[in-house]
Amino acid sequence: MPPKTTIPTNPPRERAFLIGVELRNDENLLQVDDSLNELSLLADTAGLDEVGQATQRLDSPNPKTFIGTGKVEEIKALADEVRADVLLFDEELSPRHLRELEKIFGDNVRILDRTALILDIFAQHANTNEGALQVELAQYEYRLPRLTRAWTHLARQAGGGGGRGGAGGVGLRGPGETQLEVDRRDIRRRISTLKDRLEKVRTHRQQHRARRKRARIPVVALVGYTNAGKSTLLNHLADADVFVADQLFATLDPTTRRVELPGGNLALFTDTVGFIQKLPTSLVAAFRATLE
Numbered sequence: 533m534p535p536k537t538t539i540p541t542n543p544p545r546e547r548a549f550l551i552g553v554e555l556r557n558d559e560n561l562l563q564v565d566d567s568l569n570e571l572s573l574l575a576d577t578a579g580l581d582e583v584g585q586a587t588q589r590l591d592s593p594n595p596k597t598f599i600g601t602g603k604v605e606e607i608k609a610l611a612d613e614v615r616a617d618v619l620l621f622d623e624e625l626s627p628r629h630l631r632e633l634e635k636i637f638g639d640n641v642r643i644l645d646r647t648a649l650i651l652d653i654f655a656q657h658a659n660t661n662e663g664a665l666q667v668e669l670a671q672y673e674y675r676l677p678r679l680t681r682a683w684t685h686l687a688r689q690a691g692g693g694g695g696r697g698g699a700g701g702v703g704l705r706g707p708g709e710t711q712l713e714v715d716r717r718d719i720r721r722r723i724s725t726l727k728d729r730l731e732k733v734r735t736h737r738q739q740h741r742a743r744r745k746r747a748r749i750p751v752v753a754l755v756g757y758t759n760a761g762k763s764t765l766l767n768h769l770a771d772a773d774v775f776v777a778d779q780l781f782a783t784l785d786p787t788t789r790r791v792e793l794p795g796g797n798l799a800l801f802t803d804t805v806g807f808i809q810k811l812p813t814s815l816v817a818a819f820r821a822t823l824e
Contacts, residue, residue: 548580548644549616551607553599553623554589562809564589564622570809571622571646577780578653583614597636598629604636611641621645624812627678647674647812653781654815660785662733666818667784669726673814676719679712734820750799752791758806763787766803774803781806 550571554564562570564587572582588603597604598621611619618641625633625645633643651674654667744751754762763774763783770789775782788802805819 545579545581546617547583547615548575548618548620549583549607549611549614550575550585551599551619551621552585552587553593553621554587555593556589556591567622567809571620571649573780574646574649574653574808575620578649578656580618580620583616584610586610593623593629596628596632598623598625598633604633608637611637616641618642618644620649623810630678646810647814650781650808650812650815654784657781657784662730663785665726665730665733666815669723669730670812670814670818672719672723672726673818674812676716676723679715679719730818730820744800750797752799752801754801754803756807758808760806762806763803766801769801780808 550568552564552568552571568585568587575582586603586607588599590600594600599607607619619633619637621644623645624647625643630643630645637643651667651671654663655671658664658667754765756762758780759778759782763776766772766774766787766789767776770791772787772789774787774789783803784805786802786804788800791799791801793799
């Protein structure tokens with residue numbers, strides 16, 4: 533009989549090379565090494581294996597490639613040596629940064645920034661309808677200004693003279709630009725719809741909050757760094773069964789439990805989404821109802 537072949541249950545994890553930049557006069561609380569350690573934990577949560585790191589100190593980001601041109605060549609060699617699949621930047625890259633870096637590194641390696649990574653983690657861990665809406669809104673707002681990259685192949689096919697107007701195509705849009713405009717319009721429409729739905733969630737939460745105030749039941753919020761043990765503490769205080777895992781952002785959706793205090797008084801304890809350094813502003817905005 534031929535030998536049995538075993539099929540792996542999980543695909544191999546992608547190999548990520550981490551890049552940190554220390555900007556002079558930066559007000560971040562973490563030093564670059566500590567921030568990269570945090571990024572490494574985020575990468576692991578997202579299913580990536582770290583295979584190397586590089587750092588650079590700059591007065592300000594390079595307008596084209598974020599890091600200096602010499603550092604780009606150095607990282608290109610290092611990433612090739614460790615067979616990296618992903619270059620993971622510890623800052624949010626602008627659309628131009630992404631575009632220029634993708635030209636340099638080609639199709640062999642993906643370029644991700646910290647914001648895209650956190651959005652991916654949130655998308656994996658959003659279990660409730662509200663959480664999914666919040667993450668989807670943040671993802672669309674992040675992608676909208678970066679949408680140009682997805683349609684460059686169509687723009688090249690248009691070639692400046694292949695539009696519907698026959699030879700030359702002067703003054704007419706090619707199919708790449710047309711598709712890009714359609715996608716932008718669709719995304720803006722979806723963003724508007726998501727904001728309307730989240731505003732209804734916010735109104736609903738305000739009504740709940742008003743009822744709690746009238747009932748004069750104290751509300752205690754458990755706040756702190758992601759994976760600091762907030763859910764574990766809530767389970768202990770309330771004899772609850774809130775999901776607990778040793779990973780960043782295991783809990784995204786607020787969970788409230790009633791707790792009897794010494795003396796017989798009652799209080800409501802709420803587990804909240806954790807803090808992290810450089811949390812994307814789009815996520816902070818999207819989670820406004822939750823934070824309130």
